[in-house]
Amino acid sequence: MxxxxxxxxxxxxxxxxxxxxxxxxxxxxxxxxxxxxxxxxxxxxxxxxxxxxxxxxxxxxxxxxxxxxxxxxxxxxxxxxxxxxxxxxxxxxxxxxxxxxxxxxxxxxxxxxxxxxxxxxxxxxxxxxxxxxxxxxxxxxxxxxxxxxxxxxxxxxxxxxxxxxxxxxxxxxxxxxxxxxxxxxxxxxxxxxxxxxxxxxxxxxxxxxxxxSHDCNGTDCSVGGRWHDLAVRSSLVLKLLIHRQSGAVCAAPTTSLPENLGGVRNWDYRYNWIRDAAFTVRALAELGHLAEARSYFQLCLDHCRQHDPAAVPPVYGLHGGSDFEERVLDHLEGYRGSAPVRVGNAARKQHQLDVYGELILAIYEAIRYGEAVTTDDWAVMCDLIDHVCAGWDEPDAGIWEVRSDPQQFVYSKVMCWTALDRGIKLAEAADGIDPPLERWRTCRDDVRTAILERGFSEHTNSFVRAFGDDDTLDSANLLVPIVGFLSPDDYRVQGTIDATLDRLATDDGLVRRYEGDDGLPGTDSPFVVTSLWLVTALALAGRTDEAADRFESVLEYASPLGLLAEAVDPETGEQRGNYPQAYSHIGLINGALSLADAAGSSAPSPDTPTPLGRDESLAALDSSEEIIRRPTRSERQ
Known part of the structure; x- marks a missing residue:
């Protein structure tokens, strides 16, 4: 058949x-x-x-x-x-x-x-x-x-x-x-x-x-205009993928849909990846779905509580735990003959340093939208940040979960810096806690120096995939300005965007993930979310027309219902990978929000210190600035 x-x-x-x-x-x-x-x-x-x-x-x-x-x-x-x-x-x-x-x-x-x-x-x-x-x-x-x-x-x-x-x-x-x-x-x-x-x-x-569902009545909308309906559809897709009891976001509801037909890059995505956390919180909160953002915030805190910092897995079951061993179902031929069919996911055992930054960033984002942490939560977060101080210079499997030897991935180091940076900002705004701020600040400076000295190639005029590389690109580095490591107008950010456009991007708006070996045979198709990261990076950099054009190009690959898979076959234009993909729809919403910001929204840029919430446990705040809840964009308008 x-x-x-x-x-x-x-x-x-x-x-x-x-x-x-x-x-x-x-x-x-x-x-x-x-x-x-x-x-x-x-x-x-x-x-x-x-x-x-x-x-x-x-x-x-x-x-x-x-x-x-x-x-x-x-x-x-x-x-x-x-x-x-x-x-x-x-x-x-x-x-x-x-x-x-x-x-x-x-x-x-x-x-x-x-x-x-x-x-x-x-x-x-x-x-x-x-x-x-x-x-x-x-x-x-x-x-x-x-x-x-x-x-x-x-x-x-x-x-x-x-x-x-x-x-x-x-x-x-x-x-x-x-x-x-x-x-x-x-x-x-x-x-x-x-x-x-x-x-x-x-x-x-x-x-x-x-x-x-988000209903703006057509006025003062955070994602108004021609992208409105697709952003709303994306939020409805996300809601389908949010487990109604745990609040965990399923990366995709399918398993083993191939990244390229006939290849072996077929994975089970029916689990919750920490890497989705911060961008999920922002996407949900900005469209007014604060209950779901709050639930995900609590889930992130639970992840911090349940594990020794050295043993935080990058992926969880929707009911908690990470005991889903990866297995092959060899009695199924696979989608259009693309075997193997896998259930479970071996990434659960990988060491991925970026998850620490993504956890702390998600907590930070949720606090900006009015959530609060207790002193007990602070103790757990401090342990996590202390672990980053001790282990940021280790090699890891990275955000793309390579199955080759661990490397010193630049994006992983950027997210270690992010964990430290957001932890410091939160601690500076709170009273009643006594974290080792001087050690954190020193470590943050050390990580920053290492990234700038060992992660940026003058030859390529771009951030590279890993320390020691001189000419290997990784689209995850498009997130450097998005998480506030450098200003969007920094020459190193602009160079990374241009190198990505030159070597990882297709003429049709799609972006491949990275160059170099990953321990697997064959190649993968360009990813939707990396294509949308490029949109956001361009928008932040003031290259709004380019961003809008690329956004429109990516959206042409959406299904007639507005659904997006993980990847796109650059030759046929067919969607590839697990479907529909939460990360792709999160990227769509955040891309639309970034374009709205670039068009004149009052939203603060990602690298600007922003207000954060408090409760009684954080009542005495730094007097150098007023700390208030950051309203959603719809409330600001």
Whole structure:
């Protein structure tokens, strides 16, 4: 069987898991009950064996997908020579069901707009990444699939029957104009068939998303103008990827979608990476989603508390912990034949120095938006910063998680400087604590000197990938002005931007991650987030027209629904890597915000000391400046 392009999928979810729904009406990926759980449908990774849940016309059709306005409720409309029908797909959020912890469920409403129209339904669950083929049997209002430890119940007001093999179910039905039918898939337990109740659940789900979604009424918007709708869609994608109980952000809801077809760079991204932290906080807070930003702030503090500073893992499970061993599922052929298919991620054991800066920066950003830390939190943060002082000069695997030998990556050192810098700024503004500020300041100066002397190449006129390199670039160094290490107009920043444009960027606005060996065969495709870092760096540097042009170029690769994967094939323009990717959507929001700043927002630049919040434990503050909560951009306007 054939595979869909990634841009032909929409995504739905409930804060626990997600499903990818193809424009052809097929749910080809859905892990249950959680996004990091084994899949029930995985045709995305093996079109023949993976399993799917499809609804489509029996005759030739055209189709189009759209989201209901400012929601994650997806509509797929089919048009044939004889009629038109729409399938509405959604997963109810707990708030929309009246239950604090409802069982996971996928609702599919079939509506014939113009008929009659014949549809086929195929229900082929395959539990545990298709390692288990369940028995499918009839029940009162549908069918039930039963495995050794899994159970999925499909309720419907359509005549669905088990297949002759007993391992699937199907139906062919003809709908008349204005006729509506329901398919409701429950995991573990069924959802009783009740069309009136299902209509109410749909409305509550729509209401939930529209009440949550950013709504500026078209005036004084932080991301107004032509990028507004894509930024709002990106925030809705992020919300789908935020675990509703822990607040952890899933990097992507899929595993093993390849960075290049036929290659081996296929990873499981269904976990929470610390590297996303600071930019996630800013993106959520600036669009008014302070509860989610607050939850992520608390999660960052929890990460600091739960581990010895020397053993902080760069990636966590959405429920905490990092015990997800990387394994290969060799019974699946992989997306379009791209093996291996992996579950788990070996990056959990890597030493990545940049995570310390990203943790402290995320905490710092959250405090700027009104959060507060206690004296107990301070003790943990001080231990973390002390560890940076002791170990900043070690080699590590870096932000790109290379599988070659550790190196002295420049970006890792920049983030060590960031941990020290933000820790010092927070300590200087607080009373009641006694951190070793002089040692921190001395170390910050030492790190800065090392970066400028060993991380910048006069030959290349650019920051390089690692100490000792003279001519190897890394797009992560575009973050140097974004985290405030140097001013955007510094010649070394401008040189790094120009070198990136010359050697890592394509003519179509895309940016490859780095040059040099990473311990893996083959090459990867340009990354979306690095392309958006270039936009932000250009905007900060005052090169606004260039930034806007490149931003528009990157956005052309978004799917018709506004979704972005991890990477883009520079030859075909197809999206590559796991999909949709949180980092890409975070980059889109922050790129739009940076362009808004460059157009005249009153927002302070990243290298300017900014106000931060306080609570009773931080009541006595440095008298040299007034410390207040930094308002969101929408509040400033």
């Amino acid at each position: 054939q595979y869909n392009r990634l841009a032909e999928y929409g995504v739905i979810g409930d804060g626990n898991t997600v499903a990818l729904v193809g424009r052809d009406g097929s749910i080809d990926w859905c892990p249950l009950p959680h996004v990091e759980s084994p899949s029930v449908f995985a045709a995305l990774l093996d079109a023949d064996r993976g399993g799917r849940f499809a609804v489509r016309p029996t005759s030739s059709f055209d189709s189009v997908q759209r989201y209901r306005d400012r929601t994650n409720v997806l509509e797929t409309t089919f048009r044939t020579a004889g009629g038109e029908a729409t399938v509405t797909d959604f997963m109810p959020i707990a708030d929309a069901t009246g239950s604090d912890d409802p069982p996971p469920a996928v609702y599919r409403r079939l509506e014939c707009v113009d008929g009659p129209l014949e549809l086929e339904i195929r229900f082929e669950p395959r539990f545990d990444y298709a390692r288990e083929i369940p028995e499918v049997e009839s029940i009162g209002d549908g069918v039930v699939a039963t495995g050794d430890s899994d159970r999925a119940v499909l309720s419907s007001d359509l005549p669905i029957e088990p297949s002759a093999s007993g391992h699937a179910a199907s139906a062919t039905v003809t709908l008349e104009a204005d006729e509506r039918r329901w398919l409701v898939l429950g995991y573990g337990e069924g959802v009783p068939l009740a069309p009136a109740a299902h209509r109410e659940t749909l409305q509550r789900t729509l209401d939930y998303w529209q009440e949550w």
